[in-house]
Each structure stands twice: as C-alpha cells, then as structure tokens.
Amino acid sequence: xxxxxxxxxxxxxxxxxxxxxxxxxxxxxxxxxxxxxxxxxxxxxxxxxxxxxxxxxxxxxxxxxxxxxxxxxxxxxxxxxxxxxxxxxxxxxxxxxxxxxxxxxxxxxxxxxxxxxxxxxxxxxxxxxxxxxxxxxxxxxxxxxxxxxxxxxxxxxxxxxxxxxxxxxxxxxxxxxxxxxxxxxxxxxxxxxxxxxxxxxxxxxxxxxxxxxxxxxxxxxxxxxxxxxxxxxxxxxxxxxxxxxxxxxxxxxxxxxxxxxxxxxxxxxxxxxxxxxxxxxxxxxxxxxxxxxxxxxxxxxxxxxxxxxxxxxxxxxxxxxxxxxxxxxxxxxxxxxxxxxxxxxxxxxxxxxxxxxxxxxxxxxxxxxxxxxxxxxxxxxxxxxxxxxxxxxxxxxxxxxxxxxxxxxxxxxxxxxxxxxxxxxxxxxxxxxxxxxxxxxxxxxxxxxxxxxxxxxxxxxxxxxxxxxxxxxxxxxxxxxxxxxxxxxxxxxxxxxxxxxxxxxxxxxxxxxxxxxxxxxxxxxxxxxxxxxxxxxxxxxxxxxxxxxxxxxxxxxxxxxxx
Numbered sequence: 001x002x003x004x005x006x007x008x009x010x011x012x013x014x015x016x017x018x019x020x021x022x023x024x025x026x027x028x029x030x031x032x033x034x035x036x037x038x039x040x041x042x043x044x045x046x047x048x049x050x051x052x053x054x055x056x057x058x059x060x061x062x063x064x065x066x067x068x069x070x071x072x073x074x075x076x077x078x079x080x081x082x083x084x085x086x087x088x089x090x091x092x093x094x095x096x097x098x099x100x101x102x103x104x105x106x107x108x109x110x111x112x113x114x115x116x117x118x119x120x121x122x123x124x125x126x127x128x129x130x131x132x133x134x135x136x137x138x139x140x141x142x143x144x145x146x147x148x149x150x151x152x153x154x155x156x157x158x159x160x161x162x163x164x165x166x167x168x169x170x171x172x173x174x175x176x177x178x179x180x181x182x183x184x185x186x187x188x189x190x191x192x193x194x195x196x197x198x199x200x201x202x203x204x205x206x207x208x209x210x211x212x213x214x215x216x217x218x219x220x221x222x223x224x225x226x227x228x229x230x231x232x233x234x235x236x237x238x239x240x241x242x243x244x245x246x247x248x249x250x251x252x253x254x255x256x257x258x259x260x261x262x263x264x265x266x267x268x269x270x271x272x273x274x275x276x277x278x279x280x281x282x283x284x285x286x287x288x289x290x291x292x293x294x295x296x297x298x299x300x301x302x303x304x305x306x307x308x309x310x311x312x313x314x315x316x317x318x319x320x321x322x323x324x325x326x327x328x329x330x331x332x333x334x335x336x337x338x339x340x341x342x343x344x345x346x347x348x349x350x351x352x353x354x355x356x357x358x359x360x361x362x363x364x365x366x367x368x369x370x371x372x373x374x375x376x377x378x379x380x381x382x383x384x385x386x387x388x389x390x391x392x393x394x395x396x397x398x399x400x401x402x403x404x405x406x407x408x409x410x411x412x413x414x415x416x417x418x419x420x421x422x423x424x425x426x427x428x429x430x431x432x433x434x435x436x437x438x439x440x441x442x443x444x445x446x447x448x449x450x451x452x453x454x455x456x457x458x459x460x461x462x463x464x465x466x467x468x469x470x471x472x473x474x475x476x477x478x479x480x481x482x483x484x485x486x487x488x489x490x491x492x493x494x495x496x497x498x499x500x501x502x503x504x505x506x507x508x509x510x511x512x513x514x515x516x517x518x519x520x521x522x523x524x525x526x527x528x529x530x531x532x533x534x535x536x537x538x539x540x541x542x543x544x545x546x547x548x549x550x551x552x553x554x555x556x557x558x559x560x561x562x563x
Contacts, residue, residue: 017063019547021086021124024049026554028070029082029128030177043070046084063088063122080130088122128554134416136175136556137353137409139186140168141382143425143516144346146191148369150426152517153541160426160517161369163542167549168364174553176357184408186385187351187363190378191371192431193254193445195349197225204399206245207252213450214257216294217341224342225349226254228448229380238447238456240380240500242387242507245395254445256343256438258301258323262291265303265326266311283311283327300340307334308437322450323437337437344371344443350381352401353408372431376497377445379423379511379530383504386419388412412508420556421504423530424514428523429493432473433486441472441488446496454492459499467492494526501530511535512552516545 027049028042047065067087074080148161175183188194202220211218229238230249266287295301306328351363384390392406410417432441442452454470469476473488482488505511513531515524515538528536539545
C-alpha cells in the first residue's frame with residue numbers, strides 16, 4: 001500500500017513540477033524580450049516564477065534557485081532559444097517501490113527519477129523558442145451547448161462554462177500583451193448552429209436570403225443571425241469546404257418554421273401519457289383539430305399540454321422527427337413548447353479576428369450554454385475566419401468579414417503567418433432528442449432547415465463507403481432505428497467532422513483539439529483525429545483546462561514551447 005502511495009505521490013509531483021516549469025519558462029522568455037536582464041538574472045526570475053506557480057502544488061518537491069540552469073542561444077533579431085533544466089527531490093514513503101516500478105538504479109532521466117534513501121531525484125527540462133517577426137491569427141471554436149452548464153467535476157460548484165471562460169481569458173492575457181502587435185484572436189461559439197450576425201453583411205453575395213422550406217411568417221427582418229451550410233441546387237449535396245463569399249453555392253438563413261403542410265393540434269378526449277407511455281387509454285378518433293401553416297411574423301407559437309406526433313405522424317419523420325401533429329389532452333399534464341423563427345439559433349455571435357482583449361473578454365463573458373452539439377458547424381466557420389478568400393480585400397467590399405482592416409484574414413503566403421484553430425467540446429456530436437420541437441436532426445446549421453439528410457458524396461467512411469446516403473441520425477447504419485433515448489447516432493456527423501478537419505489541416509491551419517470533462521472514448525478518438533498530430537488534449541476538470549490553455553499559449557505567437 002505504501003509503495004502505491006509513493007508511486008502516486010511521485011507521478012503527481014512530476015506532473016505538477018513539469019507544468020509549473022513550463023509556465024516559468026514562458027514567463028522568463030517574455031521577460032527576456034521586454035528587458036535587458038542578464039542570463040543569471042533571468043535564471044533567478046525562472047525560479048521565482050516557478051515558486052509562484054507551484055505554490056501548494058508540489059509540497060514535497062524541493063527545488064532551490066541554484067538548481068535552475070537556463071541556457072540562451074540565438075539573437076532577438078533572428079530567433080532565440082531558452083532551455084531550462086531543473087533538478088529537485090521528492091520525498092517517498094517507499095522509495096524501493098519507485099525504483100522497482102520505473103526500473104531505475106541510481107541514474108536519472110528527463111521526466112523520471114533516481115532514488116536514494118527516502119527521496120527520488122526529479123529532473124525536468126523544456127525549451128521555449130522566441131520568434132521575432134510572427135503574425136498570429138488564432139480562432140477559438142468553443143462548445144456552448146447545454147451540457148456546459150454542468151459541474152466540471154464531481155463535487156465542484158463551478159460549471160464547465162465557468163472553467164472555459166477563465167481558461168480562454170487566460171490565453172488572451174498571455175497572447176495579447178503590450179508588445180504583441182501582430183496577434184489577432186477570433187471567437188466562434190457553437191451548438192447546433194453558428195451565429196454570424198454583425199460579423200458578415202446580410203447584403204453580401206455569400207447569403208441567399210431564401211426561406212424555401214416554408215416562408216410563411218418568417219423573414220430577414222426577424223432573422224437571428226444563424227446560417228445553414230450550402231447545398232448544391234439539384235442534388236442537395238453537402239461538402240466540407242470553406243467556400244468563398246463569391247461561390248455559386250450560397251449559404252442560407254437558419255430558421256424554424258412549421259411544415260409547409262401545416263402543424264395540426266389534435267385535442268383528444270382521452271389521456272395521453274408522457275414519454276410515449278399511455279395513461280391507461282390509447283389515442284382515439286375523437287378529437288378537435290386546428291392547423292397553423294406558418295409562424296406569426298416576428299412572434300412565436302406556444303404548444304401547450306401535449307406531445308409531438310404521439311398519435312401517429314406522416315411525411316418526412318423518423319421516430320418523432322419533424323412535428324406535424326401536436327397531440328394534447330386536457331386531462332393530463334404533458335409538455336409545453338414555445339417556438340419562434342430563431343428557436344435553436346445560438347444567441348452569441350462570432351467575434352472576428354481582433355487584437356482588442358476587451359472585445360474578446362466581453363464576448364466570452366456573454367457565452368451561455370444551451371442546445372445540442374454539432375461540432376462540424378463550429379470548425380467550418382473557424383476555417384472561414386482564417387481563410388483569406390473571406391477578406392473584403394479579396395471577396396469585395398461588403399462581402400467579407402466586417403473589419404476596419406479589409407486585408408484580414410491575411411493571405412496564406414504572408415511571411416511568418418501562423419494560422420491556428422483551437423476546438424473545444426465537452427462531448428460528442430449529439431442531436432435529435434425525442435419530444436422536442438424543433439427536432440435538431442432536421443433543423444440545424446449543418447443539414448439545414450427541415451432536412452435530416454447528410455448527403456456528402458466526397459466524404460468517405462472508414463469502411464470505404466461515402467456519405468451519399470448519409471443522415472444526421474445515421475440510422476442507415478443502425479437498422480433504421482434511433483438510440484433508445486430517441487437521439488440520433490453520431491457516426492455520419494463524426495465522419496463529416498473528420499473530413500472537415502482534414503481539409504482544414506491540408507490548408508495549412510494548425511488545429512489544437514480539446515475534450516473537456518467526462519466524454520466517451522469515441523468522442524476523444526474523433527477529436528484526437530481532428531487535431532494536428534501531437535495537439536490533442538483532454539481536460540478532466542477546470543484546473544486542467546486552464547493549464548492546457550497556458551501550454552497552448554506557450555506554443556503560439558512569439559513564443560513556442562517545443563519540449
């Protein structure tokens with residue numbers, strides 16, 4: 001038992017020490033850029049930075065200032081390398097257990113230890129590269145779904161959204177310093193949709209102001225800002241592309257509306273059970289019916305005391321699918337729904353690339369968890385924020401990202417340009433829960449409005465077949481049935497996401513992918529495959545997430561943590 005405690009204690013101290021040393025190295029390199037301190041003075045600073053960041057984290061590790069060795073090579077005008085080596089000790093209850101477990105016989109290696117008596121020697125090294133003339137365009141694609149309101153860890157009072165906001169603000173503070181004149185950060189909050197209101201002009205040629213599913217009662221004047229991916233006109237195909245504002249295939253407004261054939265409320269004389277379980281009787285033919293064929297312009301419809309499609313459905317509906325019927329019973333308390341043109345349109349719009357930290361912090365503060373998860377819509381809009389064809393300089397005045405400097409995003413050939421995307425989610429692609437109006441399988445920013453297909457003939461599954469028959473619920477891969485809780489399966493959306501990530505990486509963008517909290521193995525594998533090699537992280541809690549954002553900041557901009 002004591003051996004196991006020592007192993008845990010040793011591993012914990014090693015990890016915490018490495019994290020604190022990483023932060024110290026980055027801070028030291030920043031000091032070197034802003035001051036004329038000598039190597040000895042910077043070495044002393046590194047020790048102080050370490051102590052400040054390791055306070056309470058490694059109580060059993062002993063690292064005096066004399067054990068910090070800093071080596072600096074290169075020049076500020078070209079490129080400087082800061083290599084920090086730190087040695088210390090950690091106390092052990094059962095030192096032989098550590099020696100046996102790690103196969104150490106008195107020799108130390110980087111990141112492990114040698115043992116002597118009741119202690120183990122720790123040696124930690126890292127390297128920070130300082131790049132003099134670098135322009136960074138970074139977009140953070142951040143999960144704003146409903147599950148982000150949950151606690152980050154068992155027993156924690158802070159939500160995952162609280163932790164995300166803190167970590168994102170930390171990254172901004174690290175990158176947008178008083179000397180960082182060439183760093184620009186954008187923000188893409190996502191759920192099942194992405195909102196671009198204010199960031200792109202509605203009069204631009206990128207958007208076709210059409211409401212082809214059902215235009216009755218909906219219009220641009222009341223549009224909330226969310227968009228649906230382009231589909232080809234005749235085949236209705238989807239492609240994982242950045243497109244351009246001048247592409248012949250256009251984006252369209254996302255919106256909700258009742259089916260073109262109308263939404264009928266059927267008021268039954270007998271009771272209907274919640275969640276599809278009858279309340280002692282079945283639906284009968286005795287009901288009073290009323291039908292609406294569109295939403296009130298600028299208003300909403302309240303559906304009270306009922307269940308979607310309970311007494312049968314028709315048309316393009318799987319499971320409960322699109323709500324064609326709202327079945328009510330005055331003798332039983334059922335669901336209430338209120339729907340408008342902008343139901344499930346994420347409220348927080350994107351923030352285009354900026355060096356104004358206050359603008360970014362305000363946008364982050366306004367993020368609110370709500371809705372289902374469709375990661376591809378986030379990464380695709382993150383891609384567009386980093387693609388120069390979406391600048392007004394290329395797309396034309398009023399037809400690209402709204403910005404005082406119309407050259408952003410910069411051309412991909414710009415000397416020293418780094419284009420980076422951070423994608424964070426707390427789960428896997430998950431849409432289409434039963435008994436919701438609208439059902440996100442049919443109303444979202446990827447497949448569009450009133451359409452549950454994900455027909456993407458250029459996207460290939462692992463088995464070699466294409467998504468030419470793809471669906472948002474992937475039921476064609478699961479005997480045409482939904483999951484037991486009424487959700488769609490994530491297979492086809494995951495495949496489409498990975499195709500988008502591959503295209504983004506092939507365009508020269510570096511992707512950092514982060515899973516947050518308790519997530520499935522499938523979700524972790526998908527995000528790991530999405531990331532650029534070596535750039536996948538998992539954060540089990542808020543503290544870990546903050547550390548990860550610190551580490552990523554160390555790899556970006558003028559400083560890169562390379563070891």
